[in-house]
Structure formats: structure tokens, C-alpha cells
Amino acid sequence: MASKELKTFTRDEVAKHNVDGDLWVIIDAKVYDLSRFKNLHPGGAAVLIDEEVAGKDATEAFYGLHKHEVIAKPQYARLQIGVIEGEKSVIHGRVVGELSKVPYAEPTWLTDGYYSPYYTDNHRRFQKAVRKFVDEVISPDAAAREEDGKPPSKNVIEAMAKVNLHAMRMGPGKHLKGLELMGGIVKPEEFDYFHELIITQEFARCGKRGYGDGLMSGSIIGLPPVLNFGSPEIKARVIPDVISGQKLICLAISEAFAGSDVAGLKTTAKKTEDGKHWIINGTKKWITNGTFAHYFTVGCRTDDGFTVILVERGEGVETKAIKTSYSPAAGTAFVTFDNVKVPVENTLGPEGGGIFVMLSNFNHERWVMICSSARSQRLIVEECLKWTTQRKAFGKPLHSQAVIRSKIAAMISRVESVQSWLENITHQMNNMSYKEQASKLAGPIGLLKMYATRSAQETATDAVQIFGGRGITRTGMGASIEHYHRTVPFDAILGGAEDVLGDLGVRQAIRAMPKNAKL
Numbered sequence: 001m002a003s004k005e006l007k008t009f010t011r012d013e014v015a016k017h018n019v020d021g022d023l024w025v026i027i028d029a030k031v032y033d034l035s036r037f038k039n040l041h042p043g044g045a046a047v048l049i050d051e052e053v054a055g056k057d058a059t060e061a062f063y064g065l066h067k068h069e070v071i072a073k074p075q076y077a078r079l080q081i082g083v084i085e086g087e088k089s090v091i092h093g094r095v096v097g098e099l100s101k102v103p104y105a106e107p108t109w110l111t112d113g114y115y116s117p118y119y120t121d122n123h124r125r126f127q128k129a130v131r132k133f134v135d136e137v138i139s140p141d142a143a144a145r146e147e148d149g150k151p152p153s154k155n156v157i158e159a160m161a162k163v164n165l166h167a168m169r170m171g172p173g174k175h176l177k178g179l180e181l182m183g184g185i186v187k188p189e190e191f192d193y194f195h196e197l198i199i200t201q202e203f204a205r206c207g208k209r210g211y212g213d214g215l216m217s218g219s220i221i222g223l224p225p226v227l228n229f230g231s232p233e234i235k236a237r238v239i240p241d242v243i244s245g246q247k248l249i250c251l252a253i254s255e256a257f258a259g260s261d262v263a264g265l266k267t268t269a270k271k272t273e274d275g276k277h278w279i280i281n282g283t284k285k286w287i288t289n290g291t292f293a294h295y296f297t298v299g300c301r302t303d304d305g306f307t308v309i310l311v312e313r314g315e316g317v318e319t320k321a322i323k324t325s326y327s328p329a330a331g332t333a334f335v336t337f338d339n340v341k342v343p344v345e346n347t348l349g350p351e352g353g354g355i356f357v358m359l360s361n362f363n364h365e366r367w368v369m370i371c372s373s374a375r376s377q378r379l380i381v382e383e384c385l386k387w388t389t390q391r392k393a394f395g396k397p398l399h400s401q402a403v404i405r406s407k408i409a410a411m412i413s414r415v416e417s418v419q420s421w422l423e424n425i426t427h428q429m430n431n432m433s434y435k436e437q438a439s440k441l442a443g444p445i446g447l448l449k450m451y452a453t454r455s456a457q458e459t460a461t462d463a464v465q466i467f468g469g470r471g472i473t474r475t476g477m478g479a480s481i482e483h484y485h486r487t488v489p490f491d492a493i494l495g496g497a498e499d500v501l502g503d504l505g506v507r508q509a510i511r512a513m514p515k516n517a518k519l
């Protein structure tokens, strides 16, 4: 509705429209005519005709029961007929590209008046641009695709390619050479792990876990073996395909038979008699992006042990969707390889050296997952702070209950400690060679991922308790909480189960114990 059509009313005038058939309410200094909408109201007519609501200021009642996005929808916004004389609306939803003012809703470095040793002005400019891009391009698609379960839209993948987001999500390195990054905000040689952390954390703000994985997360784990171990010919063909968003690649390691236990994998690759091809047979399970991937980075048993081979979709390759507890937008697949013939040139790294190819990939994958988990937890803190402020129980805001404040205290402490440890590790990554990272950071990253995902699950449980029935309802006020609680275990399983990672961290520490260290 154009604003000039809106009239100005006094509160007394509005109060006269307080009966069935002539029903107005005030919400945030705006006047709504609900006379006809009343019978369509999902919450029923009775609550609107109630004498506490009809003709009155229903701001508090409205925000106790609806998200702001309800009233921002065009079909409801047009119920507005006027504004209250001399008053201004103060409530607004997320503003594109803006930082939240809710305490702890942003990491410290993005909070007014606080400092950080890690981020430069360039990181800040980069964050602004990525946030705007996510708010404008990705978030609307995330909400729609999470609902209909289709893969992320092609126009989003293409828009990401245009600013080279796919390439940046592989981390700093030679693959960025000559590319214009985020419209030139950051030079390829300046791009560091804090820039990548920013991308991952801004993406996580969409709060749609299945879609998030659908957004080419398969490439983040499937492409590095090609980048680091592919032959020059393979690199020249596959890398441009993937970073331009034209083709998708996924990592196919885990099987119904084995996950973390790579030695237990059953997919085989046998050489043809002339030694020119591999013949691959076997199955892979839980392969993220598998249903729509064009390339598969596949872990195989070979005569020499374990070997990683690049397979293209074609004869003998089949993918079927697996129903998981998050959206099919992630493209989670069961993959079968039936006598698939692949040139030996597609071998990634040395034959029998697949374990090293995989291990060198794990640190980055797990670090990306921590970045994402930390940001998703923060989103939940923001939801809980808003909800406990606007929701009244026993006549007072929910946060007037000490037990609620204690849950929020624990949530804040968890997310802040995860973010601080993460930034410390990211700083180490910026200052270590890839090889040093593999030897010095595998343990800390494993431990932090374990800590982050345990924290995330505790926060999810606390949030459901705070939201009550709404925390288990897919629409309405608690929709984000329900979604988070349902999908949070993905972080704790993908990239290595919690106990395995914690153990890895401690074993690495034990190996480094000095022989002369005694009590």
C-alpha cells in the first residue's frame, strides 16, 4: 500500500471500531482494519474480537504470538489503513546488510565499542559486502528451497560464481590467482582464513541447515583433493567447472559398511589388464550433494591399500536421495558404482596413498563446520533473547525468571568460548604452512569441533525448553528453534563424530608429551 493512502487517527477514534464487523487494532503505532480478515485469521476470530484487543493497542499481544515477519508479508501489511497521530513505529525486522543490535547477536568484533586483534578494515568491508549478498540473494532462496526441498536455485549459484564465492570457499591459495573477489574488495593474495570464516559465518545466518549444505558444501570437501593432488589436466578441467558453478563435485567416502573406519570400506577399484583404467564397484552412503553432483571424489580399496579417484557421472553411476531429518535441498545421496570405467589419470594422489589425501582435507572441513556451528548457535541466542523479552508469562517477561536467565547465561558463555577458540585457531592457520597445520592443528580442531557441537546441542535443548510448545512446532514463533533442534546433530556427525574427534585431540597431545615431564 502506498503510504499516501494511509490516514491519521487518534487512539480514541480507533477505540470506536471495536465490534465484530467493524474491527480495528493498533500494532506499533499502525492502524489495521481486521473486520474482514477476522474470519481468515489462523489464530481464530475470537481472539481478535476480545475486548482487550478490539479497538485497542494490540502490540504486546501481537508480538507475544507472532514473528515480525508475519506483519511484514504483503498480504497482511495491506490490512494497514492508517497511523496514530504524533506517534512513530519503532519495530522492524532484519534490515538488509545491517548488524543486529541485540546483545551477543554479533561476534565481539562486529559489536559497537569492542575490539579484536584479528580483523582488519579489509575484513570489515568484506563482511559488509558478504552480509548484503547473503541477505539479498541467498536468504530468500534458502527459505523457499528449504520448504520445497529443491536444490539451491541456479541463479544463486551463478550470482555466487560472479563474485567468486565458490573459489573463496576453498580457502586461501593459488586457485584464487587472477580472480576478482567480491567485486575486488579483497585481493587474491590478501585473502586469508578470516575472510573465509566471514563467508561461512554469514552463510550460516540463513538458519537453514539442509539448504546450507545444498549450497555446494560438497565442493568444499570434494574439490580440495583435486586442487592439491589432481594431475594438471584434471585440474585444468575440473577446477574451472566447479568454481564457475557450472558443475558440482562431492566427496564420496562413507559407506553403509564403514564411516570413520576407512580400512573397513568395501568399494573397490581394480586396474584393467592394460593398466589404463580403473573399474570401480561399490556403494557410498550419506553423500552430501550426491543427488545433483557431476563429479565424485571417491575413496576406493585398491591392491595397494586405499586410493582416492575422481569419477564423473556417467555409465554405471547412480544416485538415489536419502531421506534425512533435514531438507532434501542438501542432496544427500546413496551412490552406486557398477563397473564404472575411469582413466587412471583420474587418480588423486599416490595409489595406496588415499589416507594422506583424506587426512589433509579433514582439518579444513572440520574448521568450516565449527565456523558454521558457532554462528548458528549465536542465532539461537538472539532468538531466545528476543523471545524472552517479548513473551509474557505470569504477568512478566519470561526473562524475569532466574531459571530462564541461567539458561541464556550458559548459551552465551558457550557461544563466546567457541568463537574465541575458533578465532585463535584461525590465526594459527593464517600463520602456518598447510603441512604445519596438518601436524599441529588436527588435535585442537578435533577438540574444538567436539566442544562446539556439544555446546550446540545443549543450546538447542535449552532453547526448546525456553520456547516450550513453540520449540517443537515447524511454523510460527519457534520455527527456527524447531529447525535448529532437529538439524543440530548434523554438525555433530558430519566431518567426524564427536567422540572420535575428542579422542584424536587427546591422542595428539599424548604423542607430544615430553619424556621428562613428571609430576
Ligand code: HEM
Residues within 6 Å of the ligand: 025, 032, 034, 041, 042, 043, 044, 047, 048, 053, 058, 061, 062, 065, 066, 067, 070, 071, 076, 079, 475, 476, 477
Ligand atoms: C494484523 C494483525 C494480525 C495478523 C496479520 C495475524 C496473522 C496471524 C498468522 C499468520 C498466524 C499463524 C501463525 C504464524 O504464522 O505466526 C496467527 C496466529 C495467531 N494469532 Fe494472529 N494475526 C494478527 C493479529 C492478532 C492479534 C491482535 C491477536 C491477539 C491476541 C492474534 C492472536 C493469534 C493467535 C492466538 C494465534 C495462534 C498462535 C499460535 O498458534 O501460537 N493475532 N496470526
